[in-house]
Amino acid sequence: MRRRAVGIQWCPPPFLFRNREAVISQRRKRYIRDRLNIFIFLLPTIFFVFVFIAFPIGYSAYLSLTEYNYARDPAPKFIGFRGYIYTLFHDVFFHDALLNQVKFAIPYFIATFTFSLGLAILINELVFGTRFFQVLFYLPMIIPLSLVGIIFAWVLAPDIGIFDHILRWMGIKNWNIDWFGNPYTAIYCLAIARSWKMIGFTLIIFLAGLQAIPKELREAAKVDGANFLQEIFKVVLPNLKPYLLIGGIWILINSIKTFELPAVVTEGGPGTSTLTLYLYSWKLAFERLDMGRASQVAYITATIILVLSWVLNRIFRPETARRA
Amino acid sequence: MRTLFNFWRKKRLTLLVLVTFLAALYISPLLWMLNTSLRPTWDIYRYPPTILPRKVTLENYVYVLTQMSGFGRYFLNSIVVTFSTVVLVLIASAMGGYAFGVRRFRGQDLLFTGVILVLTIPYIMYLIPIYMMEDKLGLQNNWLGLILPYVALNLPWGLLIMRGAFSTIPLDIRDAAIIDGCNEFQLWFRVMLPITKPALAATTIITFVFAWQEYMFASTLMTKNQWQTLPVGIVWLRDELQTLVYGRIGAMVVLTIVPVFILFLAFRNFFIKGLSEGMLKG
Numbered sequence: 125m126r127r128r129a130v131g132i133q134w135c136p137p138p139f140l141f142r143n144r145e146a147v148i149s150q151r152r153k154r155y156i157r158d159r160l161n162i163f164i165f166l167l168p169t170i171f172f173v174f175v176f177i178a179f180p181i182g183y184s185a186y187l188s189l190t191e192y193n194y195a196r197d198p199a200p201k202f203i204g205f206r207g208y209i210y211t212l213f214h215d216v217f218f219h220d221a222l223l224n225q226v227k228f229a230i231p232y233f234i235a236t237f238t239f240s241l242g243l244a245i246l247i248n249e250l251v252f253g254t255r256f257f258q259v260l261f262y263l264p265m266i267i268p269l270s271l272v273g274i275i276f277a278w279v280l281a282p283d284i285g286i287f288d289h290i291l292r293w294m295g296i297k298n299w300n301i302d303w304f305g306n307p308y309t310a311i312y313c314l315a316i317a318r319s320w321k322m323i324g325f326t327l328i329i330f331l332a333g334l335q336a337i338p339k340e341l342r343e344a345a346k347v348d349g350a351n352f353l354q355e356i357f358k359v360v361l362p363n364l365k366p367y368l369l370i371g372g373i374w375i376l377i378n379s380i381k382t383f384e385l386p387a388v389v390t391e392g393g394p395g396t397s398t399l400t401l402y403l404y405s406w407k408l409a410f411e412r413l414d415m416g417r418a419s420q421v422a423y424i425t426a427t428i429i430l431v432l433s434w435v436l437n438r439i440f441r442p443e444t445a446r447r448a
Numbered sequence: 449m450r451t452l453f454n455f456w457r458k459k460r461l462t463l464l465v466l467v468t469f470l471a472a473l474y475i476s477p478l479l480w481m482l483n484t485s486l487r488p489t490w491d492i493y494r495y496p497p498t499i500l501p502r503k504v505t506l507e508n509y510v511y512v513l514t515q516m517s518g519f520g521r522y523f524l525n526s527i528v529v530t531f532s533t534v535v536l537v538l539i540a541s542a543m544g545g546y547a548f549g550v551r552r553f554r555g556q557d558l559l560f561t562g563v564i565l566v567l568t569i570p571y572i573m574y575l576i577p578i579y580m581m582e583d584k585l586g587l588q589n590n591w592l593g594l595i596l597p598y599v600a601l602n603l604p605w606g607l608l609i610m611r612g613a614f615s616t617i618p619l620d621i622r623d624a625a626i627i628d629g630c631n632e633f634q635l636w637f638r639v640m641l642p643i644t645k646p647a648l649a650a651t652t653i654i655t656f657v658f659a660w661q662e663y664m665f666a667s668t669l670m671t672k673n674q675w676q677t678l679p680v681g682i683v684w685l686r687d688e689l690q691t692l693v694y695g696r697i698g699a700m701v702v703l704t705i706v707p708v709f710i711l712f713l714a715f716r717n718f719f720i721k722g723l724s725e726g727m728l729k730g
Contacts, residue, residue, distance in 0.1 A: 167543070169544035173563055175600070176600030177566050178562070180573065257467055260471050271701050275481045284492075284495060286480055320474075328727070406664070419573070429570065430568065433568060
């Protein structure tokens with residue numbers, strides 16, 4: 125990967141020339157030109173990353189240490205870590221959001237992981253039609269999340285929603301649940317809707333992993349008399365492990381980035397039952413215009429994500445490395 | 449032997465049936481929306497609901513395309529914002545990918561890690577300062593105000609893909625080009641860029657799909673109706689009209705998905721390859 129930094133134009137070594145000094149200075153000039161070229165190539169990246177990424181990260185770090193109502197206060201007022209202490213220990217909504225996040229993540233993880241893993245195994249077994257089914261299962265990936273929300277709100281609507289109707293038709297009389305209007309079901313329905321879209325992504329990872337397993341391994345298992353289930357559990361899954369971990373980490377990280385669905389379908393309600401960390405931070409920032417507290421919540425969310433991915437990487441990295 | 453063959457065939461058939469069933473179940477919400485969009489309003493809201501439409505019409509589509517001026521405007525905004533984002537991301541990531549993949553310089557790994565970190569950090573963290581910044585600069589309610597943050601957010605994927613593509617190019621090509629008298633810009637544009645065409649295609653489709661879908665930035669930075677993009681605009685229309693509109697909403701959803709779907713079908717291999725590469729590395 126690492127490469128020698130070669131100057132862009134070949135230049136004869138200095139001892140071939142009589143005017144050695146001039147050549148050396150020419151080389152230095154070329155070196156500087158070369159570095160400048162690299163800088164020019166990096167310029168767009170540097171511009172976008174610094175103006176829209178690095179500066180915002182730094183500025184919101186500062187904001188999170190201040191008290192700042194964007195509509196009322198002329199300038200941020202520095203208060204140190206008091207804001208964090210308030211948010212972490214005394215803010216009831218924040219606690220709700222944290223709890224909702226956990227409630228959201230568990231069914232989301234289970235649904236996405238099992239469904240996409242099962243599908244990946246089944247699709248990999250197919251002799252024909254693999255392409256077709258792949259496209260079909262990848263389709264929700266291209267649908268905007270807000271529209272996924274609209275679609276699911278319509279399917280799960282009370283009275284005229286088709287899902288309740290099918291349940292009634294299948295024999296559960298008078299079945300009529302307002303799935304998104306009920307504080308006990310709303311968050312789980314959101315999790316299912318979110319996983320509907322996410323399955324395509326994990327399917328890609330798992331299928332890539334399945335295709336990387338050498339055919340000989342599975343044939344050897346077959347010759348040794350393993351049936352299909354044994355083959356899957358004893359041969360395929362252990363070999364798939366690194367991919368399962370990557371997929372799992374992606375799902376977990378993604379579950380924290382939940383904004384569109386609760387914002388579009390339930391707006392955090394009923395009550396606070398679907399208030400996620402993202403949504404809470406957004407509401408603080410753009411409904412209450414309380415930029416300081418919104419930045420605190422955003423920073424805590426970011427810390428959770430980074431710690432989570434770091435820990436997961438830390439725990440599972442050795443196994444990945446051993447295989448690769 | 450014969451029984452074994454039969455068993456094998458039966459297993460294959462069961463598998464096909466099972467996958468077809470799951471696929472139908474999986475795609476059914478989308479089909480239901482399509483179904484709804486093809487019905488007249490009286491049919492959609494009649495109790496009890498039926499699975500098959502009692503009457504199939506295109507009136508919802510006609511209404512959305514001719515009567516709703518908002519939808520056309522959203523569509524235009526989405527197209528402009530998405531295309532500009534794609535073009536800018538392509539330029540920036542092709543240049544940056546060359547620097548990261550072919551050249552060596554001080555602080556390279558640090559800078560690249562920093563860029564990749566963008567993918568994991570919650571976007572809301574950028575959104576708050578960007579909102580304040582755009583408020584000060586008057587970039588709100590403006591195509592540019594949406595394009596610039598989108599480029600910044602989509603650049604990491606592009607860089608990841610383009611760096612991978614550039615770093616697989618053998619250095620001999622570079623040496624040959626230099627001996628033939630190329631300068632660095634020509635080397636990049638004439639020699640290396642054509643080799644990375646598949647990666648450029650992957651970047652295009654991924655950026656397009658992501659920018660077409662974005663909701664949070666669009667809903668926050670664009671406060672006026674006429675500057676809104678499709679994913680947000682449709683939600684606003686739904687909130688505005690409230691009742692008896694699911695036929696029209698369905699038509700709008702279908703119309704929104706169609707352009708991405710066509711692109712997705714055309715570029716799906718690049719899309720899948722680019723995504724898996726990015727996800728497995730990131």
